Amino acid sequence: MPRHGNGNGQGRGRGRGRCRGQRWISAMPPIASFQPSGVPLNEQQTVVLTLEELEALRLVDFEGMYQEEAALEMGVSRKTLWNDLKSARKKVAEALINGWAIRIEGGSYVLRGTRR
Numbered sequence: 001m002p003r004h005g006n007g008n009g010q011g012r013g014r015g016r017g018r019c020r021g022q023r024w025i026s027a028m029p030p031i032a033s034f035q036p037s038g039v040p041l042n043e044q045q046t047v048v049l050t051l052e053e054l055e056a057l058r059l060v061d062f063e064g065m066y067q068e069e070a071a072l073e074m075g076v077s078r079k080t081l082w083n084d085l086k087s088a089r090k091k092v093a094e095a096l097i098n099g100w101a102i103r104i105e106g107g108s109y110v111l112r113g114t115r116r
Helices: 051-062 067-074 078-098
Strands: 023-025 046-049 101-104 109-111
Touching: 023 051, 023 067, 046 078, 051 067, 051 078, 051 109, 067 078, 078 101
Parallel strands: 023 109, 046 101
Antiparallel strands: none
């Protein structure tokens, strides 16, 4: 039986659930990281926020879209949008409460208007 996935444990036969589908995002963020002042970078804990988590936050919390509208905008189900949004909110809260840096990178996305 052929193996599916990308070799890092995702896909059938390894891990849980299905492969992570691509989400549409509107634009790359102008800034890719935030860090608390006064803490040396080499002593800094970091939380990684994916580009699709940032897009979910932007659409729902910043633009004020309903989750159903935001899910359509990103090309995913409402449940998938909710999972990305919940994950993003937890990461941002964790970083703010603990004084950690936030790095925005990676994920499974397609930049709207382009193909990746």
